Amino acid sequence: MLQRSVVVMAASLEIVVGAMLLAAYEVPCRLLFAATPEGVGIVGTRLAGIALVALGIACLPSAIAESRRGAVLGLFIFNAGTAILLVWVGVATPLHGLLLWPGAGLHAIIAAALLPQLLKRVAVAAKSQ
Numbered sequence: 146m147l148q149r150s151v152v153v154m155a156a157s158l159e160i161v162v163g164a165m166l167l168a169a170y171e172v173p174c175r176l177l178f179a180a181t182p183e184g185v186g187i188v189g190t191r192l193a194g195i196a197l198v199a200l201g202i203a204c205l206p207s208a209i210a211e212s213r214r215g216a217v218l219g220l221f222i223f224n225a226g227t228a229i230l231l232v233w234v235g236v237a238t239p240l241h242g243l244l245l246w247p248g249a250g251l252h253a254i255i256a257a258a259l260l261p262q263l264l265k266r267v268a269v270a271a272k273s274q
Contacts, residue, residue, distance in 0.1 A: 148262045155255045156204040163197025178240035221259040228252035
């Protein structure tokens with residue numbers, strides 16, 4: 146039950162942040178990077194918002210299955226990759242907004258919370274073969 150709750154929470158968070166990027170991209174960009182996108186960056190930001198909403202919807206567990214491995218793997222890769230990207234931005238660029246480090250930490254925590262579910266599924270698959 147805890148694993149399902151982690152997946153639902155992570156997927157819901159991606160939907161909310163994606164909707165924020167679509168509706169008011171300036172706010173999350175300023176909070177993360179202390180800058181607002183210009184030109185093609187606005188389109189890229191909105192594209193990222195669409196991708197986050199789609200990822201979150203695709204990863205919401207269905208009523209039929211307890212959890213879907215592909216959804217969990219997708220959420221894990223997204224959150225681990227985002228954590229790595231935000232840490233890189235914080236270390237290698239001057240773009241340091243108020244939520245940069247909390248965002249990096251939150252994505253790392255979500256990835257860490259999803260990892261046991263992935264490892265459990267790998268172990269179960271290996272035993273069945």
